[in-house]
Amino acid sequence: MAQDELDGLVRRRIRALRVAQGWSLEELAGRATMSPSSLSRIENGQRRIALDQLVTLARALDTSLDQLVETDTDDVISSPMIDGAHGVLRWAMKAEPGMSVMRHRMTDPPPDNPARMRAHPGHEWIVVLSGTAILMLGDRRFRVETNQAAEFPTMLPHAIGAAEGPCELLGIFDRDARRAHSPEKS
Structure with a gap:
């Protein structure tokens, strides 16, 4: 997966997890100790995501960094x-x-x-x-x-x-x- 594709995937996951929790930009930004405008720019692709921000966002979203950036979808189907x-x-x-x-x-x-x-x-x-x-x-x-x-x-x-x-x-x-x-x- 190319870097641009991975970035887009991570941004969509951050937004989807936030929305699934019923949180506003302001609420997740507060949990992640960042400004709502910074979070908005991250979700919309207008700002690069730094590794420390990914770790903080993963914690705030109650997930792991691995799950946030996982790209392996080759084994969706499992045979017995x-x-x-x-x-x-x-x-x-x-x-x-x-x-x-x-x-x-x-x-x-x-x-x-x-x-x-x-x-x-x-x-x-x-x-x-x-x-x-x-x-x-x-x-x-x-x-x-x-x-x-x-x-x-x-x-x-x-x-x-x-x-x-x-x-x-x-x-x-x-x-x-x-x-x-x-x-x-x-």
Whole structure:
């Protein structure tokens, strides 16, 4: 992407984020400790954007500098990865730094043997998109229905599987849980 294109993209993002928050030029300028006229000229392309201004604007807009200037849109479409050994189909999705989101399609029930349950550092959230999932946490068994969510520390021995038929869910992992659930470790 050429520099002019990147500048235009960043300017549009700044304005779009400001408008999405319902903020006026004056309000964002105040949060970023700059004058409203300077912010207006930045948004309209009449003033070059300095790196320190980008950092300040990113903070004021509650985003990261990386997200503000990101240009990689080549991986908008995600193809599933098949993990036949665990009966899951996974779609990798982008998330905040340190977080990971995976969409799973599960067909097998969770393991009956507690020795096959995993425990590792981290925290995990699941949201069932369709079907019913069975969440095993230690010696407890939970049915998680469509549109329900569960949250748990992954230091508890745990396993997730399908109930009576296939289920699809989003698994959201913090940095530590993501390491344990990366496809290379599955």
